[in-house]
Amino acid sequence: MNKITYREALNQAMCEEMERDANVFLMGEEVAEYNGAYKVSQGMLDKFGPKRVIDTPITELGFAGLGVGAAMAGLRPIIEFMTWNFAILAMDQIVNAAAKMLYMSGGMYKVPVVFRGAGGSAARVAAQHSQALENWMANVPGLKVVMPSNPADAKGLLKAAIRDDDPVVFIENEINYGDVGEVPAEEYIIPLGKADIKRPGRDVTLVAHSRMTGFALAAAEELAKQGIDAEVIDPRTIRPLDEKTILQSVAKTNRCVVVEEGWRFAGIGAEISARIMEKGFDDLDAPVLRVTGKDVPMAYAANLEALTLPSVAEIVEAARVATGRA
Amino acid sequence: MATKEENASGTPALVFEGREHSLESLHEMHDMMLFIRRFEEKAGQMYGLKKIGGFCHLCNGQEAVCVGMQHAARPEDYMLTSYRDHGHVLARGSDPTAVMAELLGRAGGIVKGKGGSMHMFDAERNFVGGNGIVGEQVPIGLGLGFSSWYRDDGRVTLCIMGDGGINQGGVYESFNMAALWKLPVVFLIENNQYAMGTSLDRASAETHLFKRGISFKIPGMQIDGMDVLAVEKHMSEAIEHARSGQGPILVEAITYRYRGHSMSDPATYRTREEVDEWRTGRDPIARLENQMIEAGLASEDEFKQKDREIKKRVTAIAKEAEAQPEPDPAEMWTDVYANPIEDAYPYPGKVG
Ligand SMILES: Cc1ncc(C[n+]2csc(CCOP(=O)(O)OP(=O)(O)O)c2C)c(N)n1
Ligand SMILES: [Mg+2]
Numbered sequence: 015m016n017k018i019t020y021r022e023a024l025n026q027a028m029c030e031e032m033e034r035d036a037n038v039f040l041m042g043e044e045v046a047e048y049n050g051a052y053k054v055s056q057g058m059l060d061k062f063g064p065k066r067v068i069d070t071p072i073t074e075l076g077f078a079g080l081g082v083g084a085a086m087a088g089l090r091p092i093i094e095f096m097t098w099n100f101a102i103l104a105m106d107q108i109v110n111a112a113a114k115m116l117y118m119s120g121g122m123y124k125v126p127v128v129f130r131g132a133g134g135s136a137a138r139v140a141a142q143h144s145q146a147l148e149n150w151m152a153n154v155p156g157l158k159v160v161m162p163s164n165p166a167d168a169k170g171l172l173k174a175a176i177r178d179d180d181p182v183v184f185i186e187n188e189i190n191y192g193d194v195g196e197v198p199a200e201e202y203i204i205p206l207g208k209a210d211i212k213r214p215g216r217d218v219t220l221v222a223h224s225r226m227t228g229f230a231l232a233a234a235e236e237l238a239k240q241g242i243d244a245e246v247i248d249p250r251t252i253r254p255l256d257e258k259t260i261l262q263s264v265a266k267t268n269r270c271v272v273v274e275e276g277w278r279f280a281g282i283g284a285e286i287s288a289r290i291m292e293k294g295f296d297d298l299d300a301p302v303l304r305v306t307g308k309d310v311p312m313a314y315a316a317n318l319e320a321l322t323l324p325s326v327a328e329i330v331e332a333a334r335v336a337t338g339r340a
Numbered sequence: 341m342a343t344k345e346e347n348a349s350g351t352p353a354l355v356f357e358g359r360e361h362s363l364e365s366l367h368e369m370h371d372m373m374l375f376i377r378r379f380e381e382k383a384g385q386m387y388g389l390k391k392i393g394g395f396c397h398l399c400n401g402q403e404a405v406c407v408g409m410q411h412a413a414r415p416e417d418y419m420l421t422s423y424r425d426h427g428h429v430l431a432r433g434s435d436p437t438a439v440m441a442e443l444l445g446r447a448g449g450i451v452k453g454k455g456g457s458m459h460m461f462d463a464e465r466n467f468v469g470g471n472g473i474v475g476e477q478v479p480i481g482l483g484l485g486f487s488s489w490y491r492d493d494g495r496v497t498l499c500i501m502g503d504g505g506i507n508q509g510g511v512y513e514s515f516n517m518a519a520l521w522k523l524p525v526v527f528l529i530e531n532n533q534y535a536m537g538t539s540l541d542r543a544s545a546e547t548h549l550f551k552r553g554i555s556f557k558i559p560g561m562q563i564d565g566m567d568v569l570a571v572e573k574h575m576s577e578a579i580e581h582a583r584s585g586q587g588p589i590l591v592e593a594i595t596y597r598y599r600g601h602s603m604s605d606p607a608t609y610r611t612r613e614e615v616d617e618w619r620t621g622r623d624p625i626a627r628l629e630n631q632m633i634e635a636g637l638a639s640e641d642e643f644k645q646k647d648r649e650i651k652k653r654v655t656a657i658a659k660e661a662e663a664q665p666e667p668d669p670a671e672m673w674t675d676v677y678a679n680p681i682e683d684a685y686p687y688p689g690k691v692g
Contacts, residue, residue: 048536070543140458314445315667317445
């Protein structure tokens with residue numbers, strides 16, 4: 015095992031795959047000479063040269079489309095969005111082109127592109143730079159949506175995403191970039207579409223992805239002190255969703271809280287709770303509860319920002335309600 | 341060159357390329373540039389003390405663009421820009437305490453603490469943001485210009501973007517429509533040579549950005565953005581062009597930001613010599629001071645005294661802003677809808 019940061023894990027995944035496959039290249043704003051706005055691509059220009067690590071102008075729609083076309087021609091682009099807020103400009107290429115190309119072409123054109131970058135809120139960057147949009151992407155057939163919560167998952171999942179023949183939306187989290195975690199020293203891949211039980215427990219299932227996995231684990235610690243044994247599941251891949259692991263857990267705990275940073279309306283929690291209702295209704299002893307970001311744009315003021323984001327305390331409270339202890 | 345003259349009524353003035361500036365107007369421009377400089381320095385300090393959070397983009401070095409264009413515009417003209425907006429909103433005449441309070445996330449912030457550094461707005465002064473997504477303000481500016489065409493209200497829109505922002509596709513869609521319908525818009529490019537860590541030549545095939553409108557038949561001019569009198573003169577011409585119904589015009593102001601892109605950028609992509617060359621050789625505030633001193637219109641001591649006063653004023657503003665409370669927590673739920681429907685928040689995010 016090696017102890018590395020989340021950003022180093024992503025860097026290693028890209029470097030290893032670029033060494034393995036000459037068709038893989040990295041393109042985005044500030045990825046080369048600046049070593050990445052968040053230093054995820056540190057050293058990659060030196061290692062691979064300007065043909066494979068490419069700085070772009072600020073033209074998200076254009077270079078996302080470039081990624082689609084290059085992938086159709088057999089390359090394996092990694093297209094970095096400085097943050098997913100800016101990928102909104104590229105949504106046509108992601109949703110209308112990348113996601114549907116294989117289907118529209120009757121299976122002729124695969125689009126093995128990875129769109130990656132930071133999603134969710136950073137700190138105090140206000141409405142246009144603080145939003146979790148994974149539910150938008152996860153709504154689209156043809157896309158795979160991956161959101162790692164720790165360094166080991168980040169590395170193994172990104173390698174899988176790069177090797178995958180479909181367009182993968184890979185959403186990182188800026189606040190997690192500095193997190194340190196143990197990562198296997200030998201090469202490994204984490205298959206897409208597999209959830210991970212981050213903490214086993216008997217009393218209540220907490221489902222949480224990306225930065226919220228850490229929040230759920232912290233809530234589980236607090237709940238343990240109160241005599242509630244929470245199981246924490248990280249779906250890791252949002253689409254396709256590993257509902258089996260979630261349903262098995264709920265069959266054991268009979269209670270579930272879904273946590274997400276994004277807005278509640280038609281969110282990931284809505285999807286998961288609907289699936290539990292459809293396929294695990296008889297296992298439930300209480301309604302599935304959701305802890306989400308508040309249904310408002312993100313404000314700048316520190317107090318409003320804290321209120322808008324989900325908190326560990328809210329997760330604890332929801333788990334207490336779900337287990338009848340509130 | 342600027343020369344000292346006396347106008348018809350015998351009051352002292354300075355003539356720059358045929359335009360006469362009264363002593364009062366010169367002092368106004370100078371004082372506002374210096375005020376913006378000291379305000380930004382204070383903001384930088386407050387950021388260092390973690391009193392300001394998130395992204396904070398300062399405009400040190402670019403003051404002449406903000407102030408010169410403001411002096412060329414009318415109060416009813418619309419102005420909108422990117423996230424590097426403190427200088428513009430201050431030049432527009434907004435309450436500096438409210439701007440500082442916004443940076444600090446306070447209740448009395450210019451947008452109630454909701455927007456922070458990147459999202460300054462002042463409807464009363466027709467300042468339409470403060471936009472965080474690169475290039476986003478350009479089509480919005482087009483829409484403001486359209487409204488003036490539609491209403492024939494005689495207003496001009498000053499639509500400001502960076503040398504990085506110029507490469508967004510929406511800019512060209514806007515250029516085409518603005519030219520097609522002859523909308524009263526001045527597209528102003530603040531070419532400060534860098535978009536984050538990317539120098540102009542690494543992002544733009546055509547680095548003469550004022551030519552970017554040619555294929556849309558939009559006339560363009562390049563101006564010295566480090567000279568407030570040049571900015572005032574050429575922006576006046578550009579605004580007149582747009583106001584007279586001749587359609588949009590493109591102005592590229594050559595300028596430089598002294599600080600990093602934002603407070604977290606060490607700016608290692610450029611040399612200290614390069615920064616010094618601009619800072620000491622072309623500083624817009626020192627330049628106007630020298631012009632005024634050479635013309636015998638002011639003295640060095642006078643400017644030193646002013647600087648002391650402005651610094652004091654900025655310190656007082658920061659103190660006053662800091663003393664304000666944070667926004668009321670209930671503000672989290674306001675301003676989402678102009679016509680909130682009853683139970684507009686069916687998901688308050690509360691458990692139970
Ligand atoms: C669509 C979009 N892409 C990327 C960013 C990140 N970003 C913020 S500022 C910036 C550089 C913009 O440079 P320029 O337009 O020259 O303006 P300046 O900062 O120099 O004033 C970038 C890439 C963003 N905010 N929006
Ligand atoms: Mg720039």
